[in-house]
Amino acid sequence: MIHRSTVHEVLIAVFQVRAFSDPDAPELAVLLWQRALDPEAGTWSLPGGTLRDDENLAASARRQLAEKVDVRSVAHLEQLSVFSEPERVPGDRRIASTFLGLVPISAEPTLPTDTAWHPVSALPDMSFDHGTVVAHARHRLVAKLSYTNIGFALAPVDFAISSLREIYGAALGYQVDATNLQRVLSRRGVIEPTGRRAPSGKAGGRPPALFRFADNSIRVTDEFAALRPPQT
């Protein structure tokens, strides 16, 4: 084998639930930018790039994300898997540490002209293995929605349960029942009532109660009762 240089890069899959064609049917979207230059000019890439000598991966992810989006709108950022297949890109070997980033539905960050949100269900022609990275990150998001409070980073500050149901449905890729969602998330202390009601109900009925997430950093919400550490 010919010896090649190896560089380390970060790639960030930033998701937001957004309305595209139908304002009543929001979808999970991912932030992509279009390559102007070869290799693979015209294809769409995840934000990211080469790790600098003087930064760790998390700092690099934040720095490179800032080139594409206002990072203050990113409510959650965490490391996912490393993509390390020797031939994953042409030329020098590139080992990619991937990150998951989440933007609340209520944020509308300004984007550079080469950058846009795309529905995960209809990705454009993707660069290299970036489509696989998106699929992996979405899979992790779905898993984490089931055992953590990570929904806080997709939801607005306060919300009616019907809105939260749309957000979960878009992120999961299938519909969930609003009553079950409220019951399970309330019982686990993930969401709590704000004591206020929305200005008006969508259908003109009684204004719905508003809820909020109890925390705005990630935690496992369902430790087995039997496995909790002793209270001290």
Added chain:
Amino acid sequence: MIHRSTVHEVLIAVFQVRAFSDPDAPELAVLLWQRALDPEAGTWSLPGGTLRDDENLAASARRQLAEKVDVRSVAHLEQLSVFSEPERVPGDRRIASTFLGLVPISAEPTLPTDTAWHPVSALPDMSFDHGTVVAHARHRLVAKLSYTNIGFALAPVDFAISSLREIYGAALGYQVDATNLQRVLSRRGVIEPTGRRAPSGKAGGRPPALFRFADNSIRVTDEFAALRPPQT
């Protein structure tokens, strides 16, 4: 800053629940080898080493683990975080992808002379940041015990609940109630009765029922009922 080369390495934290001084009080142990040469000669390191040009991280982890332990005894191996602080080791920059490995309590793999199990509660003088890697991996193991069936990789093929309680207690670092453990793990379909009983009870009483894990690969065991995909 002086430009340095960057190499990528893997480090594997392999855990097993083992009895040390007290045969009735097994502890969580980690597999370490003692460095004969500088840097840091005499300190203890995790299995691992430099990624080769022609292998991905998972293949590298398996190859390097095989130098220290019979990998057939490793029932579970998964990627954890990347340690990427620029100055984490002297000399060339080394970016470390870390792995979690688990060996069932019933296995007694042969080890090279430089390699030994150490209780996590009393680690020897550790090389570089390897002590931090062990702490991080243990933290992830504890979390995963709460929302997955990962205990399968620490337990023997079949076991009395009293034995499983000792294994969970050692891995978690605090005691759990045997009745709760059986109820929660049974309800979630993590463990199931084998229909057989142990040859004899420890205290000479009625032989205890034997259980087994329902699966021998990892899965999330507690997706919210409300968040499960529709059955098709």
